[in-house]
Amino acid sequence: MKIIVVSKRHGSTRSFTLGGWTRALLSACIVGIPVGAATLAVSHLSNTDASDVMTPESALAWSESLERQEAEVEEARYLTEKKLAAITLRVAELQARLVRLDALGERLTTMAKLDNGEFDFSRVPALGGPEEDLDEANYAAPDFQLVLEQLGEQIEDRQQQLDTLEALMAKRKLQNDVFLAGRPIKKGWMSSRYGRRSDPFNGRIAWHAGVDFAGKAGSNIIAVAAGVVTWSGERYGYGEMVEVNHGNGFTTRYAHCKESLVNVGDVIKKGQIVALMGSTGRSTGPHVHFEVYKNGRTVDPAAYIHRTNR
Numbered sequence: 001m002k003i004i005v006v007s008k009r010h011g012s013t014r015s016f017t018l019g020g021w022t023r024a025l026l027s028a029c030i031v032g033i034p035v036g037a038a039t040l041a042v043s044h045l046s047n048t049d050a051s052d053v054m055t056p057e058s059a060l061a062w063s064e065s066l067e068r069q070e071a072e073v074e075e076a077r078y079l080t081e082k083k084l085a086a087i088t089l090r091v092a093e094l095q096a097r098l099v100r101l102d103a104l105g106e107r108l109t110t111m112a113k114l115d116n117g118e119f120d121f122s123r124v125p126a127l128g129g130p131e132e133d134l135d136e137a138n139y140a141a142p143d144f145q146l147v148l149e150q151l152g153e154q155i156e157d158r159q160q161q162l163d164t165l166e167a168l169m170a171k172r173k174l175q176n177d178v179f180l181a182g183r184p185i186k187k188g189w190m191s192s193r194y195g196r197r198s199d200p201f202n203g204r205i206a207w208h209a210g211v212d213f214a215g216k217a218g219s220n221i222i223a224v225a226a227g228v229v230t231w232s233g234e235r236y237g238y239g240e241m242v243e244v245n246h247g248n249g250f251t252t253r254y255a256h257c258k259e260s261l262v263n264v265g266d267v268i269k270k271g272q273i274v275a276l277m278g279s280t281g282r283s284t285g286p287h288v289h290f291e292v293y294k295n296g297r298t299v300d301p302a303a304y305i306h307r308t309n310r
């Protein structure tokens, strides 16, 4: 084998002949390089992850991974749809509830005979504000967003109306509570009427300024309306007595009590127990002498006893 070496700089050539063993050595070198490289590469690849290289096994793994991802995406889509359906259902529920609230509000307004102009549970709340262009990004599902916002506004509006309605009703309830009605006892019977009668002590004709209710000693005496206690204790002729001022010129007295359970200045509720029945003062037996004063003068309590609560 003859090898010619050409010098690049001088263009001169040198040639030499290779003998048997040098030729074998050179061949080994030339062939050895790719073989060695291949061996190296294989040994390197065998050490790396199988999924990085397209072998039949790794291709299967890839396809499996893809399928798994597809299933996950499908699952996510399904869940999202399910959630959306749930939210839609919830919104529908809220709307239905709002309709019922509106009906209740209207009924209450009618029942309370309130000015309809002030309350309108059928109107869409007054809304306003400058028109604004929506960004493309914000334009996703605008209907849903709008429905939710309107629902929120409607609920806010109804809340305010119902609050006002409640306040008005509470005020009316208060007026109702100071409205005199019913008997000053739970158990017992009327034993003497208002007006002219013969005095139980001396038999002479006298004026009975209240009505008497007889019952068991120690039984409850209740206030016929809300008010403020203006007397609690002994009073000539009345024995142990409780007086309650109800406002609007009305005062009630509960006399001949065994014991008073309230103090002057106490604010009491309608129906509250103010004393226990007894027979103190000018009394022949356990009873309560009940008087009603209107602008400082006694009136027949019967008219108030028999009227029902407004």
Ligand SMILES: [Zn+2]
Residues within 6 Å of the ligand: 192, 208, 210, 211, 212, 288, 289, 290
């Ligand atoms: Zn009496």
